[in-house]
Amino acid sequence: MVNLAVSLGKLNLKNPVILASGTCGYGREISPYLDLNQVGAITVKGLSYYPFSGNPPPRLREVYAGVLNSIGLENKGVYDFIQEDLPFLSSFDTRLLVNIWGETANEFVQVAQELDRFERVDALELNVSCPNIERGGAVFCSDLEILKSIVGGVRDATRKPLIVKLGPEVKEWEKTLDILENEGADILSLTNSFPALFVDVGEMDFFFKRKFAGLSGPAIKPLALKMVYEVVNYSSLPVIGMGGIVSADDALEFLLVGAKAVALGVANFVDPASALSILEGIEQYLESKGIESLEDLIGRVK
Numbered sequence: 001m002v003n004l005a006v007s008l009g010k011l012n013l014k015n016p017v018i019l020a021s022g023t024c025g026y027g028r029e030i031s032p033y034l035d036l037n038q039v040g041a042i043t044v045k046g047l048s049y050y051p052f053s054g055n056p057p058p059r060l061r062e063v064y065a066g067v068l069n070s071i072g073l074e075n076k077g078v079y080d081f082i083q084e085d086l087p088f089l090s091s092f093d094t095r096l097l098v099n100i101w102g103e104t105a106n107e108f109v110q111v112a113q114e115l116d117r118f119e120r121v122d123a124l125e126l127n128v129s130c131p132n133i134e135r136g137g138a139v140f141c142s143d144l145e146i147l148k149s150i151v152g153g154v155r156d157a158t159r160k161p162l163i164v165k166l167g168p169e170v171k172e173w174e175k176t177l178d179i180l181e182n183e184g185a186d187i188l189s190l191t192n193s194f195p196a197l198f199v200d201v202g203e204m205d206f207f208f209k210r211k212f213a214g215l216s217g218p219a220i221k222p223l224a225l226k227m228v229y230e231v232v233n234y235s236s237l238p239v240i241g242m243g244g245i246v247s248a249d250d251a252l253e254f255l256l257v258g259a260k261a262v263a264l265g266v267a268n269f270v271d272p273a274s275a276l277s278i279l280e281g282i283e284q285y286l287e288s289k290g291i292e293s294l295e296d297l298i299g300r301v302k
């Protein structure tokens with residue numbers, strides 16, 4: 001038996017496999033297909049203060065080795081989540097990470113304040129790859145001043161571990177990582193999807209009404225892995241790696257370059273129980289290499 005437990009600062013997981021936000025609903029949706037007690041953590045769909053209706057259809061498009069999504073952050077809002085889903089999620093022995101976002105910096109703080117009251121919420125994950133409505137729709141993580149106010153504001157609102165989720169829109173990586181560390185972020189997660197485009201040749205038009213959509217899945221894995229490698233080598237914060245992981249080997253690549261845990265996104269769409277086969281594969285790999293604890297594997301590829 002190998003020890004799969006990992007510690008990301010204040011957040012301890014029984015194993016490194018996390019379900020990524022937006023790909024497992026609020027837990028209930030995936031629970032008939034996967035025993036949630038067996039994953040390291042579940043991250044629920046990004047919550048805003050009020051319910052949000054998201055983008056008009058079409059919202060998903062399969063492409064070579066990936067999926068484009070234009071969901072537009074549809075969600076039920078933090079109050080309905082607290083009423084409808086938190087009691088259900090409380091019956092599982094897994095870490096609960098709540099992904100949050102806002103149209104303004106202040107909305108992030110409001111959502112964090114609401115969730116801070118609940119012990120069951122193990123950590124908050126800030127999706128700073130969403131558009132800032134007050135500043136013409138540029139994503140929050142590309143604007144250092146606003147990023148500072150979000151992370152600092154949320155830090156003042158809660159003592160829970162704070163995960164900041166980054167994406168390819170970050171412009172100045174080193175400055176951004178310094179700010180996150182100084183403002184009290186505990187953990188980094190990356191990457192969010194890559195802004196991308198699809199043209200419907202038959203219709204001679206953009207496929208999505210909002211034109212751009214987010215690309216996820218194996219198509220982005222080597223790009224995501226490079227981002228994770230570079231962030232791990234610059235920042236002292238623990239990193240959750242994600243982007244295109246669909247097999248144990250994919251997960252091991254992220255762990256070997258130093259991610260402390262991994263998250264699965266579109267893998268859950270292909271096989272909602274993929275977390276279990278990936279965990280099994282990681283365990284078998286460690287056994288075959290004679291490594292007793294996963295922590296001893298993390299970061300071996302320098």
Ligand SMILES: Cc1cc2nc3c(=O)[nH]c(=O)nc-3n(C[C@H](O)[C@H](O)[C@H](O)COP(=O)(O)O)c2cc1C
Pocket residue numbers: 020021022023045046067069071073099127165191192193215216217218220242243244245263264265266267
């Ligand atoms: C349909 C869909 C919805 C998503 N919703 C969210 C979300 O609400 N918040 C968030 O931070 N990331 C969201 N993501 C991004 C994923 O959590 C993940 O970062 C991304 O898909 C890359 O991982 P993957 O290639 O394994 O899917 C979403 C992704 C997809 C495909």
